[in-house]
Amino acid sequence: MGKISQKKLSKYQKLSSEDIFDVSDKAVRSFLYRSAEEGYNIVAEGFLKHQGFFQAPHKKELDDVDIAIVGVPMDQGAPHWSGTRHGPAAARKWSHIHGPVHQMTNCIPYELCRIIDYGDVEFTSYSAKERIGDIYETYTKLKNADVATLSVGGEHTMSHPILKALGRDEPVGLIHLDAHADTGGTPHGGDDHNDNSVFRKAVLDGVVDPERTIQIGIRGRASIIWDFSYDTGMKVITADEVHERGAKSIVEEARKILGKGPVYISLDTDALDPAYMPGTTLPEPFGLTSLQVRDIIRGIRGMDVVGADIAELCPPHDSNEISANLVAGLLFEMLCILSEARTARTGKKHKTHWIK
Ligand SMILES: [Mn+2]
Numbered sequence: 001m002g003k004i005s006q007k008k009l010s011k012y013q014k015l016s017s018e019d020i021f022d023v024s025d026k027a028v029r030s031f032l033y034r035s036a037e038e039g040y041n042i043v044a045e046g047f048l049k050h051q052g053f054f055q056a057p058h059k060k061e062l063d064d065v066d067i068a069i070v071g072v073p074m075d076q077g078a079p080h081w082s083g084t085r086h087g088p089a090a091a092r093k094w095s096h097i098h099g100p101v102h103q104m105t106n107c108i109p110y111e112l113c114r115i116i117d118y119g120d121v122e123f124t125s126y127s128a129k130e131r132i133g134d135i136y137e138t139y140t141k142l143k144n145a146d147v148a149t150l151s152v153g154g155e156h157t158m159s160h161p162i163l164k165a166l167g168r169d170e171p172v173g174l175i176h177l178d179a180h181a182d183t184g185g186t187p188h189g190g191d192d193h194n195d196n197s198v199f200r201k202a203v204l205d206g207v208v209d210p211e212r213t214i215q216i217g218i219r220g221r222a223s224i225i226w227d228f229s230y231d232t233g234m235k236v237i238t239a240d241e242v243h244e245r246g247a248k249s250i251v252e253e254a255r256k257i258l259g260k261g262p263v264y265i266s267l268d269t270d271a272l273d274p275a276y277m278p279g280t281t282l283p284e285p286f287g288l289t290s291l292q293v294r295d296i297i298r299g300i301r302g303m304d305v306v307g308a309d310i311a312e313l314c315p316p317h318d319s320n321e322i323s324a325n326l327v328a329g330l331l332f333e334m335l336c337i338l339s340e341a342r343t344a345r346t347g348k349k350h351k352t353h354w355i356k
Helices: 006-015 026-037 084-095 128-144 156-166 198-204 221-225 227-231 239-245 247-258 290-299 322-346
Strands: 067-072 115-120 148-153 172-177 208-218 235-238 262-268 304-311
Touching: 067 084, 067 128, 067 322, 084 148, 084 322, 128 156, 148 156, 148 322, 156 198, 156 262, 156 304, 172 198, 172 247, 172 290, 198 208, 198 227, 208 227, 208 239, 208 247, 235 239, 235 247, 239 247, 247 290, 262 290, 262 322, 290 322, 304 322
Parallel strands: 067 115, 067 148, 148 304, 172 208, 172 262, 208 235, 262 304
Antiparallel strands: none
16 A cells, blocks of 8 residues: 555645534534533533533522433432442533533534533431432422423432422323332331332322333342232333343333323433443342443433433442443433423423523
């Protein structure tokens, strides 16, 4: 092979621009310039001006907000490893290297919705019961302000008070990815505050419709205690079934079961195999792959998603922070479909502004 010809080199030189954002897509280019002026740092290095989830502006006021990303550092309801209280901080840190443009759909959430990092739920007590009350109060405030939420735990106990606030006027359908169905009774000597009975409680409160619920990735020794799921008409898909059928077929079934109504997504990190997600409170082998989970979430695109969460990220047991990084990547997938669903629901697009 000889040298690259002068003709080709001049062609390449003409194509190369001095422009810092050498991007031909007009929408992407305009976002990159606008956000850079407002302090968003695409390189995500140094001391970031905006340290919220995905560099979203941090705000507590809820007027003019479409989506709040909220950390829930709840830790007391997980029976095995502790440490999920550190989940929101780890996911927030790793979120800075994800987004702002979806690589397949070109979705830019910040061009569709006014998104904020609301910070973490502020607890008023050390007691699990009181903390669950604090979560409920926070999400009631968000619901009253008509703000959709993307939440990061914290262990799965948090999803019950979130759903109680969110589903109070209209029950939601549920897409639940988890190793465990979390529809158990009340274990641990009658202690009612645990991550094992979250969705039984949500059904009994009338805020989740079990006939519009699909639980995906279920496996392990606890599988014998999920009668409530089957009895109430939830669709339970084991991890083995996902491996046999593939993500696409599972998504088709989920879309059929949930139909047109409001949808909530709840992802427990232990849905994933510990090989992909070591930083989880109760690792179960033979789980889903990162691509299966990503493809299932991508497949929810276009449904009326009104909220989503990821629970049980446990940084003290994370290896090389791969779990926090994966959680952040999956959160961005969720943020994209949540922003699109919000825009479809309200019929309005709003830009996120870092500076008023
Ligand atoms: Mn769970």
